Amino acid sequence: MDVWLVHHPWRCYVKNIDGIVFLVDSSDIERFPKARCELHTVLSSEEFAKVPVLVLGNKIDCPAAVSEEYLRYALGLGATTGKGLMTLNVGVRPIEVFMCSVTGRCGMGEALRWLAQYM
Numbered sequence: 001m002d003v004w005l006v007h008h009p010w011r012c013y014v015k016n017i018d019g020i021v022f023l024v025d026s027s028d029i030e031r032f033p034k035a036r037c038e039l040h041t042v043l044s045s046e047e048f049a050k051v052p053v054l055v056l057g058n059k060i061d062c063p064a065a066v067s068e069e070y071l072r073y074a075l076g077l078g079a080t081t082g083k084g085l086m087t088l089n090v091g092v093r094p095i096e097v098f099m100c101s102v103t104g105r106c107g108m109g110e111a112l113r114w115l116a117q118y119m
């Protein structure tokens with residue numbers, strides 16, 4: 001079972017994956033447009049159509065970090081499939097946003113448990 005951390009240039013090394021973790025620096029507003037573009041490339045890729053996508057807004061400990069709501073807006077994410085344990089209809093690709101701080105060790109557990117349920 002494979003989970004790949006999507007990071008530029010991700011196209012070079014992704015195939016046969018079971019889950020995608022899309023990590024965004026939530027304090028780096030200037031790069032949101034680029035992140036949005038990359039995310040939507042991933043979401044619209046035929047090869048990943050059924051792969052669960054975990055969007056992680058990292059660095060929430062930074063004063064410049066935006067809220068989850070703003071990050072969703074900036075990334076152009078509409079409705080997501082829901083946090084917690086979910087039973088989704090067949091054919092629905094799981095996608096959800098979680099905020100975290102990798103260095104502050106917060107938020108990652110819930111996010112990875114969410115992803116693991118679909119793998």
Ligand SMILES: Nc1nc2c(ncn2[C@@H]2O[C@H](COP(=O)(O)OP(=O)(O)OP(=O)(O)O)[C@@H](O)[C@H]2O)c(=O)[nH]1
Pocket residue numbers: 025058059060061062100101102103104
């Ligand atoms: N404050 C804070 N720093 C973090 C967190 N996670 C990672 N970092 C730090 O961020 C630094 C590297 O992150 P970035 O510069 O965003 O990552 P990068 O992908 O290597 O570089 P870029 O492609 O230029 O963004 C390291 O010093 C990490 O310790 C976090 O949750 N909070």
